[in-house]
Amino acid sequence: MLQSKLFIPTQAKPPADEVSKNGKLLQQAGFVDKLHAGVYSWLPLGLRVLNRVATIIREEHNAFGASEVLMPALQPKVLWDETGRWGTLKEVMYQWQDGDKHVGLASTHEEVIVDLIRRSQPTYRDLPKGLYQIQWKFRNEPRAKSGVMRGREFLMKDLYSFHANVADLDAYYSGIHGVYQKIFNRLGLESHITEASGGTFTKRHSHEFQVLSDAGEDRVLVCTECDYAQNVELGTPEKCPQCGKAAAIKKSIEVGNTFNFGDYYGQTMGCTYTDDKGVRQPLYVASYGIGVSRLVGTIAEVFGDERGLVWPIAVAPFKAHVLTIGKLDDEQKKQAQQFEKVLSETILLDDRDLSPGHKFTDADLIGLPYRIVVSARQGKNVEVTTRSSGEQKIMTSADALKFLQTV
Ligand SMILES: [Zn+2]
Numbered sequence: 048m049l050q051s052k053l054f055i056p057t058q059a060k061p062p063a064d065e066v067s068k069n070g071k072l073l074q075q076a077g078f079v080d081k082l083h084a085g086v087y088s089w090l091p092l093g094l095r096v097l098n099r100v101a102t103i104i105r106e107e108h109n110a111f112g113a114s115e116v117l118m119p120a121l122q123p124k125v126l127w128d129e130t131g132r133w134g135t136l137k138e139v140m141y142q143w144q145d146g147d148k149h150v151g152l153a154s155t156h157e158e159v160i161v162d163l164i165r166r167s168q169p170t171y172r173d174l175p176k177g178l179y180q181i182q183w184k185f186r187n188e189p190r191a192k193s194g195v196m197r198g199r200e201f202l203m204k205d206l207y208s209f210h211a212n213v214a215d216l217d218a219y220y221s222g223i224h225g226v227y228q229k230i231f232n233r234l235g236l237e238s239h240i241t242e243a244s245g246g247t248f249t250k251r252h253s254h255e256f257q258v259l260s261d262a263g264e265d266r267v268l269v270c271t272e273c274d275y276a277q278n279v280e281l282g283t284p285e286k287c288p289q290c291g292k293a294a295a296i297k298k299s300i301e302v303g304n305t306f307n308f309g310d311y312y313g314q315t316m317g318c319t320y321t322d323d324k325g326v327r328q329p330l331y332v333a334s335y336g337i338g339v340s341r342l343v344g345t346i347a348e349v350f351g352d353e354r355g356l357v358w359p360i361a362v363a364p365f366k367a368h369v370l371t372i373g374k375l376d377d378e379q380k381k382q383a384q385q386f387e388k389v390l391s392e393t394i395l396l397d398d399r400d401l402s403p404g405h406k407f408t409d410a411d412l413i414g415l416p417y418r419i420v421v422s423a424r425q426g427k428n429v430e431v432t433t434r435s436s437g438e439q440k441i442m443t444s445a446d447a448l449k450f451l452q453t454v
Contacts, residue, residue: 065194108177154184211331243278312332314329365415370419371398
């Protein structure tokens with residue numbers, strides 16, 4: 048795609064009112080724009096990354112057999128009263144009176160989906176069932192200072208599973224942990240699964256997926272030997288409780304969580320199924336979240352450097368940034384256009400009439416995996432630079448084209 052046609056408002060300096068690395072870089076590079084605290088517009092490059100992250104999440108959930116739905120963000124109080132969460136979440140949930148009814152903007156969808164399933168009157172033949180959505184959620188966040196990692200409006204993937212018994216729920220619950228590991232691996236992130244307290248359901252079983260980063264607001268205890276990790280909220284042993292070796296406390300970003308509710312919703316909201324003897328039994332329910340917009344911020348935090356963003360190829364808005372430098376002859380112009388022609392959807396061609404310095408600075412800031420320079424100086428060759436390592440190679444234009452078709 049031609050850079051002159053896209054809307055990429057890069058800035059010479061990071062915005063003064065942002066404190067987080069991801070908030071600074073994503074805005075300076077023109078990926079997002081802050082409207083007010085914790086609320087961002089996603090611009091063409093940022094939206095491409097967000098969509099790529101969402102696609103990876105969709106692919107892995109669909110492969111596991113979950114089905115995608117889309118539920119309303121605007122919800123009635125009456126449902127939330129069934130679990131008492133209208134009251135317990137009132138500090139963080141946007142709630143108001145609409146005529147003679149009370150409504151709220153949801154930060155989670157357990158009440159809505161449990162109501163949906165109970166009204167469908169399932170039988171044992173319909174189970175298990177896994178439904179997920181990727182949807183904008185709202186949370187009245189007092190500390191909206193972490194860029195897109197802690198927004199008041201944010202994109203989430205939330206999956207809910209329904210089971211006839213605890214054994215079936217437990218098997219599905221562990222299966223989703225495998226799905227999550229696959230998703231984070233595909234995004235290039237090393238995640239640690241930790242046991243955690245259950246948020247508003249502290250007595251129930253829950254887990255978090257944490258990515259180590261100095262930008263994180265969480266702290267996890269990570270074993271130096273085995274794969275053990277635990278949120279330090281739960282205590283601070285100096286040694287790994289699993290293998291006895293030394294453990295270290297590290298800062299981390301929570302990118303996913305899973306909640307095993309057992310039969311809580313089945314009992315509390317009367318969500319039942321008919322078993323093979325015709326008897327109504329409570330359903331077993333679990334929910335599983337991934338912060339989609341938060342993951343974009345996490346990737347920016349983990350990989351970004353002093354020159355700008357550095358995107359893993361799996362989520363990069365384009366594979367390569369083609370820069371034209373200096374006065375090109377007709378053949379060189381053709382070479383540059385050839386990249387755009389052959390690989391249109393995966394190439395960003397900087398066709399703007401700007402100084403080389405300006406183009407190089409913007410390319411570093413935007414952080415596409417490869418930079419291809421077509422310049423008067425190089426003749427028939429092009430210079431290919433890997434953004435993450437800085438490694439440079441000179442190759443023919445045809446070879447560079449072939450290379451990009453394989454990565
Ligand atoms: Zn250990």
